[in-house]
Amino acid sequence: MNLVFLGPPGSGKGTQAKRLSEKFGLKHLSTGDLLRDAVNNKTELGHKAEAFLVKGELVPDELIVGMIQNKINSGQLSKGFILDGFPRTIPQADALKKCLLM
Numbered sequence: 001m002n003l004v005f006l007g008p009p010g011s012g013k014g015t016q017a018k019r020l021s022e023k024f025g026l027k028h029l030s031t032g033d034l035l036r037d038a039v040n041n042k043t044e045l046g047h048k049a050e051a052f053l054v055k056g057e058l059v060p061d062e063l064i065v066g067m068i069q070n071k072i073n074s075g076q077l078s079k080g081f082i083l084d085g086f087p088r089t090i091p092q093a094d095a096l097k098k099c100l101l102m
Contacts, residue, residue: 002081003020003082006087027079031067039053068083
């Protein structure tokens with residue numbers, strides 16, 4: 001089972017994702033958490049994303065999509081996952097569709 005939670009900041013996406021992730025054993029994927037982890041772990045994507053984050057800019061779609069694709073392709077999500085706040089744009093949604101259909 002894979003779920004996508006969309007909504008504005010503060011709408012409860014993260015709260016509900018956490019509850020359902022615990023109840024059904026799904027991996028909760030928050031783009032904010034993935035970005036922080038990538039930056040803290042000094043990954044190539046994290047390094048690229050950090051350049052935007054320190055300026056207070058939005059991280060480009062290609063970097064966000066790359067992080068999500070890496071997680072999906074990692075083999076760690078065999079029980080399913082919940083995407084929290086992703087996709088946010090049409091290009092992100094198109095990339096997710098392609099990734100899941102591979």
